[in-house]
Amino acid sequence: MTQKECAENGEWTEAMEYVRKHERIENSVLLGYLAAGSVIVLHNKDHDNFVGIGKGLSTKVNASIGTSTTHIDLNEEVRKACTAELSGADTLMELSVGGDLDIIRRSVLKNTSLPVGTVPLYQAFKEAIDKYNNPVKMPEELIFETIEKQCADGISFMAIHSGLNLISLERLKKQSYRYAGLVSKGGAYLIAWMIENNRENPLYERFEDLLKILKKYDTVLSLGNGLRAGATADSFDRAYMQELIINCELSEIARDHGVQVIVEGPGHIPIDEIEANVRIQKKMSGEAPFYVLGPLVTDIAAGYDHISSAIGGALSSSFGADFLCYVTPSEHLGLPSEDDVAVGVKAAKIAAHVGDMIKLKRNEADLNISKARRDLDWEKQFRYAIDPHFAEKIFRSKNEGTSGACSMCGEFCAPLKVRKYFKYEIAKGKKS
Ligand code: SF4
Numbered sequence: 001m002t003q004k005e006c007a008e009n010g011e012w013t014e015a016m017e018y019v020r021k022h023e024r025i026e027n028s029v030l031l032g033y034l035a036a037g038s039v040i041v042l043h044n045k046d047h048d049n050f051v052g053i054g055k056g057l058s059t060k061v062n063a064s065i066g067t068s069t070t071h072i073d074l075n076e077e078v079r080k081a082c083t084a085e086l087s088g089a090d091t092l093m094e095l096s097v098g099g100d101l102d103i104i105r106r107s108v109l110k111n112t113s114l115p116v117g118t119v120p121l122y123q124a125f126k127e128a129i130d131k132y133n134n135p136v137k138m139p140e141e142l143i144f145e146t147i148e149k150q151c152a153d154g155i156s157f158m159a160i161h162s163g164l165n166l167i168s169l170e171r172l173k174k175q176s177y178r179y180a181g182l183v184s185k186g187g188a189y190l191i192a193w194m195i196e197n198n199r200e201n202p203l204y205e206r207f208e209d210l211l212k213i214l215k216k217y218d219t220v221l222s223l224g225n226g227l228r229a230g231a232t233a234d235s236f237d238r239a240y241m242q243e244l245i246i247n248c249e250l251s252e253i254a255r256d257h258g259v260q261v262i263v264e265g266p267g268h269i270p271i272d273e274i275e276a277n278v279r280i281q282k283k284m285s286g287e288a289p290f291y292v293l294g295p296l297v298t299d300i301a302a303g304y305d306h307i308s309s310a311i312g313g314a315l316s317s318s319f320g321a322d323f324l325c326y327v328t329p330s331e332h333l334g335l336p337s338e339d340d341v342a343v344g345v346k347a348a349k350i351a352a353h354v355g356d357m358i359k360l361k362r363n364e365a366d367l368n369i370s371k372a373r374r375d376l377d378w379e380k381q382f383r384y385a386i387d388p389h390f391a392e393k394i395f396r397s398k399n400e401g402t403s404g405a406c407s408m409c410g411e412f413c414a415p416l417k418v419r420k421y422f423k424y425e426i427a428k429g430k431k432s
Pocket residue numbers: 376404405406407408409410412413414415416
């Protein structure tokens with residue numbers, strides 16, 4: 001049985017216990033959310049690690065890694081997986097498109113305790129290119145075989161573009177203009193396949209076959225948006241909305257079959273459209289967990305897109321998005337390095353925390369670090385920092401032997417002077 005079906009039957013599982021222990025949520029509330037599909041649980045079966053995503057839970061961060069067709073280094077991808085985990089990512093997506101995809105996926109799975117996701121269409125299209133030198137020659141059955149193979153390997157969640165059907169495609173054709181065209185790799189190949197073969201998307205047409213496979217392994221379906229905008233000017237266009245509507249319909253069908261399901265969003269989106277995007281997805285999907293890719297709030301931050309996406313991620317999370325896909329400084333420029341992965345995860349973790357401060361009213365760490373700053377307690381400041389080691393490293397490199405003021409203001413340190421004359425009280429009259 002899937003976690004959703006267990007919850008529907010009132011059965012308390014090891015996965016639920018794990019999530020409850022790591023989050024602040026009561027058993028009955030978690031059970032209710034899982035049964036309703038507003039929370040899902042991912043499982044890394046090899047390492048028996050669980051991650052809950054959705055209503056009432058902290059915002060989670062995904063780090064994507066994977067080879068390209070021009071840069072293939074298995075060991076480097078494994079190291080990136082380890083770096084992502086050490087940096088605090090909650091999940092990993094293995095998105096390789098170059099090299100032996102089975103070997104890469106299985107090596108990454110062996111070396112991380114994070115739940116791992118994939119886009120199985122990548123492998124199906126790559127195998128069609130290898131075999132027929134043409135992705136549109138991909139046999140339909142290969143998609144389903146690839147999905148089952150990856151599920152059997154222990155993949156926890158899959159981004160699948162079932163909502164990109166002939167209706168969505170029609171919307172795109174009628175619209176006929178877009179600044180950034182199409183930016184989803186899986187989406188672009190799928191559209192080519194549908195047009196060349198004059199066929200409906202098999203992942204839509206045979207949605208129930210897909211659900212049967214996912215249900216067998218309790219693999220979470222992440223309904224990808226193949227028409228998502230790649231430019232802020234293209235956001236919320238009719239093609240994206242059409243696919244989102246269909247994905248929301250499909251999420252209902254998936255839940256009715258007991259399958260755990262997430263709906264994916266943008267992409268690129270201006271800051272003033274983020275709230276509407278989250279609220280529309282939540283309402284149309286019946287509160288399915290919402291997975292946003294960034295989102296990037298400007299198109300000009302090349303080299304700094306992790307910052308652009310952290311702004312979008314923080315706002316999305318504050319309005320109710322549940323799952324943020326990180327963006328690295330190499331976005332739009334090249335394959336991320338190990339360092340890029342670490343920086344991208346940190347940026348997204350900050351975004352998730354900023355969102356949770358509003359969404360879940362969680363600001364204990366902020367209060368604690370603020371008090372430590374007031375008291376010039378450096379050890380405590382490091383402890384509550386998002387990256388204690390990095391914060392301490394900067395401090396030690398610039399303040400030899402000091403335990404009081406730092407080199408920023410020296411003798412002009414305000415807390416140092418003021419505490420001599422003034423005793424602070426904590427807000428609401430509580431002393432610390
Ligand atoms: S010296 Fe300035 S920056 Fe450093 S602790 Fe004091 S007030 Fe803060």
